[in-house]
Amino acid sequence: MDLLGKMSSQLRKRFAPIFLLVCAGLLPAYGYAPTLLLGVYGQQLLSGEQGGQTGIRASALMSWRVLIAENASLALYARSIGEFSPLQDGQLYDSHTLSLEALIRGEAGRFLLEAGLLGSGNGTIEGQAPYLRPDWRFGYEHSGSAASTSIAYSGYYCYQPEGVEDSLFQGLTLGLAMDPSIRIRYGLEILGGWETWIEENRNDLIGSVEISAGGLIGYFHDWWIAAQGGVRWSDQSAESNLFFAVDSGWAWSPHRQVSLELGPFAREELYLWSESSPEGYGVLSTGLDFRGDWTPNDRLYLLTELSAARRFADAPLESRWSLIARAGIEFSF
Numbered sequence: 001m002d003l004l005g006k007m008s009s010q011l012r013k014r015f016a017p018i019f020l021l022v023c024a025g026l027l028p029a030y031g032y033a034p035t036l037l038l039g040v041y042g043q044q045l046l047s048g049e050q051g052g053q054t055g056i057r058a059s060a061l062m063s064w065r066v067l068i069a070e071n072a073s074l075a076l077y078a079r080s081i082g083e084f085s086p087l088q089d090g091q092l093y094d095s096h097t098l099s100l101e102a103l104i105r106g107e108a109g110r111f112l113l114e115a116g117l118l119g120s121g122n123g124t125i126e127g128q129a130p131y132l133r134p135d136w137r138f139g140y141e142h143s144g145s146a147a148s149t150s151i152a153y154s155g156y157y158c159y160q161p162e163g164v165e166d167s168l169f170q171g172l173t174l175g176l177a178m179d180p181s182i183r184i185r186y187g188l189e190i191l192g193g194w195e196t197w198i199e200e201n202r203n204d205l206i207g208s209v210e211i212s213a214g215g216l217i218g219y220f221h222d223w224w225i226a227a228q229g230g231v232r233w234s235d236q237s238a239e240s241n242l243f244f245a246v247d248s249g250w251a252w253s254p255h256r257q258v259s260l261e262l263g264p265f266a267r268e269e270l271y272l273w274s275e276s277s278p279e280g281y282g283v284l285s286t287g288l289d290f291r292g293d294w295t296p297n298d299r300l301y302l303l304t305e306l307s308a309a310r311r312f313a314d315a316p317l318e319s320r321w322s323l324i325a326r327a328g329i330e331f332s333f
Contacts, residue, residue: 034064041303041328043083045125048320055085055125057326075101083125093125109142112152126322133158139173150175166198171206184215191230204234208243222251240272257296263289284312293330301330 041057058081065075076099083093099116114137123130139152155170171193178186189210196203208230216222225248234240245267252260266286287309295301305326313319 034062036333037061037330038333039328039330041326043324043326043328045322045324047127047322049127053085053088053125055083055088057081057083057328071105073103075103077101085125092122093120094122095120095124109140112137112139112141114138129160129162131158131160131163141175146180147176147178150177165200167195168198169193169195182216185213187212187226200236202234202236202239204232204239206230206232220253224249237273238271242270242272244268256298257294259291259293261289261291265289281314283314283318286310286312299332301332303328303330 037060039057039059039061041059043055043057045053045055059079061077061079063075063077065073067073077097078099079097081095085091085093096119097116099114102113104111114135116135118131118133118135120128120130133156135154135156137152137154139150139154141148141150150173152173152175153170154173155168157169158165158167160166171191174190176188187210189212191206191208191210193206194203195206208228210226210228212224212226214222214224225246228243228245228247230243232239232241232243245265247263247265249261249263251262264287266284268285269283271281287307290306291303293301293303305324307324308322310321311319
């Protein structure tokens with residue numbers, strides 16, 4: 001995962017009006033009321049590649065979960081973000097997300113089907129080019145008395161009209177989750193997948209293992225941490241590497257009007273064949289995300305977001321840093 005890709009992972013998108021038409025025909029008259037959130041923010045982006053950009057951001061988010069039977073439900077999530085930097089290039093950046101989830105519960109388990117689209121028409125302010133990425137996931141989870149097991153098939157196709165890096169990924173995930181109490185949970189995931197890069201005629205095999213833990217501390221602290229290790233084996237030897245990643249998060253709500261979130265992360269990539277890797281033998285990406293919000297009435301939210309990240313590489317041209325500071329207002333309907 002690229003450093004700026006990690007920084008903008010929450011911006012990345014799924015966008016297709018056809019899903020809205022499908023939902024309009026499927027949703028019955030009863031269900032949970034949809035959640036609609038509108039936001040306006042001012043932001044400052046600093047990076048080693050692009051310098052400084054002062055901008056305005058607007059976002060709209062909608063989520064809706066509805067029962068279609070006693071043991072089945074549908075969930076819809078949609079989000080659009082627009083960003084504008086009037087003092088720099090004056091370009092409008094955008095990102096969109098749309099996903100649809102169907103869940104069918106049985107006596108001992110449940111089936112899950114997810115489909116969505118991510119996309120950007122003009123590119124993102126962090127420097128990502130325009131793209132369109134449909135993705136899908138189909139899985140089954142079996143619930144036992146002490147643990148639950150799961151198996152899922154997932155994939156995506158990433159289309160970049162201005163680039164030469166279209167890619168197709170397909171993978172199989174095996175999972176194990178244990179919740180011995182409400183205050184602690186553990187997880188294990190094993191992934192095996194295949195990714196092909198269309199224009200480069202390149203094929204990669206990917207395998208990884210992820211161990212996670214999380215839980216509650218008292219009533220106001222929620223925490224989690226996940227450690228992942230794996231390998232990418234490519235038929236183009238310069239791309240073969242080992243990778244190790246750590247993601248963590250901590251949330252604190254000392255009062256129903258105040259919420260604080262903190263998320264450190266790091267990822268290390270070690271290329272297997274240093275003599276054929278022009279980007280350098282090792283790459284380390286690390287950073288920290290912070291969010292704080294306050295609400296007087298559970299409808300109006302004042303928030304602050306800060307993100308700092310640094311990429312270290314053996315090749316100096318591949319090293320870079322980025323900072324994002326954002327403050328704004330969100331209104332929930």
